[in-house]
Amino acid sequence: MRRAIALVPLLGAALLVAACGGGSSVKPEMAQLPALAQSIRVNTLWQANVGSSQQAIFAPAVAADSVYAAANDGSITRLDAASGRQLWRVSAGERLTGGVGAGEDLVVVGSGKGEVLAFDGSGTALWKAQVSSEVLAAPQVGKGVVVVRSADGRIFGLDARDGKRKWYYQRSTPALTVRSPVGISIADGVVYAGFAGGKLVAISLSNGAVRWEANVALPRGATELERVTDVIGLPVVQGREVCAVAYQGRIGCFDVASGQTLWGRDMSSTSGLALDVRYAFVSDDKGAVHALDRSSGTSLWRQDKLSMRNLSAPLALGHEIVVADIQGYVHFLSRESGAFVGRVATDGSPVSTNPVSLPKGGFLIQTRNGGLYAFNTE
16 A cells, blocks of 8 residues: 655655654754845735635645636635736636646646546636545646646646546556655646655656656665655756756756756755756755866855755746745745845744746745735846
8 A cells, every 4th residue: 555654745754754754853943044244136026815724735826827726625716927917717616636737728726536627818717627535746738738737646747728638647656655745847848747765757748758768866775664755845947957856866857858867966855956058956855055067066155044944946947946945935046155135024923835936027925825026136
């Protein structure tokens, strides 16, 4: 029987062990935030309330000049990306657990019942489809296909016009896995997905055929818990590389055409990674942020003053790197040194998803209480 360990959004290994009845009863303390000697200017472009996520994890989606956001109560909101002005809000009629995905004048969400619901750009319901189990991650839209990942590890390619199944992909999973909203990425007609056991798979978007498989990490240890090595977060594609990171495993980068390993190094994360033209940035499961050379994986700097603050994956913003934490703070680190250069508060509730870039500069943060914030820096 396959069992899933529940990872409360962005919680680290100490709580995972406690949930399984093992380990010490003494929990590591959350780091206190250091005072900032100087700070960059952080501007709040706009803010809105889009509804609570409860225990689900919702990331905003940006398509054209609009931002789409979902909430656990079933509400879906479209806002103007420049001003934050609400354009419409509709109800899916179901409690949502995954979303939102947007593209090609389509907005897609998923429910705890395994339902996939699609709306057009005006908020009109188009179709509903059923997959094999609850949807924890945002569906993705590309080239007329809606790609949905269900909690049992299956991936479905649905026709964007009517929701009919075009293909699906399934692989065997270990006895013990992490229950997390691990999603999929689409680039150049290929779907990239990470799996339990440390596998990264490239799948054809058009027909679901496997192009290649690679090992991000291999399970190690004597117990089932020690051998949990699940790819976490989103695979990140940039240029000719795709990179992914695993819990209790490694970070690795691979050639997008062949799956050949370019480099890898030991790393454990519960949130994910980001890339820019020179560096790979990772938030590890203890609350440290790492910068690695993208060509070799060599460590460049490590910022460890956010210990146990349950960080989001980083977002690369030119001169700064952004991470958010369990108390709703957004931290700005120097890209070159990892030093703190800024901080801004949101509504005090956990940021349970990763920062999302805005196409004309700035980025979005969505909190568990439903706060949606657009920031930029000067």
